[in-house]
Amino acid sequence: MYLFFIMGAILLASTISRLVIGIPINWALEMSQFLLSAYYLLGGAYALQIDQHVRMDLFYSRLSARRRAVTDAITILFVIFYLAVLFGGGLSSTNYAIVYGQKNYTAWAPPLWPIKVVMTTGIFLMLLQLISTFIKDVAIARGKPIA
Template identity: 35%
Template structure:
């Protein structure tokens, strides 16, 4: 049982570590997009015919959200999240493990609520504007894909939700948010198992 638990912890930690390390570089992409926006705006002031790249601001928002949500599990793994250290710092490792195990259950509940909202928002972005629950919609979509391929799944998609100004599709960033919350839940389960092992005095 312990071997299976440790294997699960290592697998989740390794996955979120790699994803988190890749997500770190989104910050440099974000800087590049904003620099391009500044350059195009300066050119529009200097020369006629140059149009400011307004879409860059919307892309920058998407990148910032992706950087934040996908990097969350990596931050949790490193213990870089903010804590109220009024009493916590003076506790023993076992006391800290007890407190972390209890509070992570509240986090898991919160993430479950967020995931439900993210799934509903993603379903709407994919064109599920009819009265159908998000999970029913995705079940129908996945079932259609496995029985009839991409064409059958595409029949259930409606008009994609897009931004108001530059009409950029919103489903990629909403999908990223949903996947980020799932990764956060997986990391939370890994941290919970680590706390249980610490409570029992096991070495991780």
């Protein structure tokens, strides 16, 4: 949650620097993009954990708890597959960034490995949380909920 405030402070400092002093900060936009990526990916697993993800609720709320669990278990399998592929790509991309010292093609040219590590970690945490949620949904669908 605090990353959002840091990002806001960076963007505010950039705006003040550009408009008042007349000197743009060339790293501000890029750093705020990195922070937003970290905020989004690390917050995703937490939102799953506290069951606060947004659902398209046309019929879902009318289903019984067991049918909701079956529906969730089926759809979670697709998301687990997607995140597993994304995690594999993230590992490969992070390894490349570390081994070859990959930098972004901008005037600031920051190294990309720190944000790639954070993004891959966020994907991994979301994958773990989805596996946990899948196991709980299967237990509910079987009529033996896990406390």
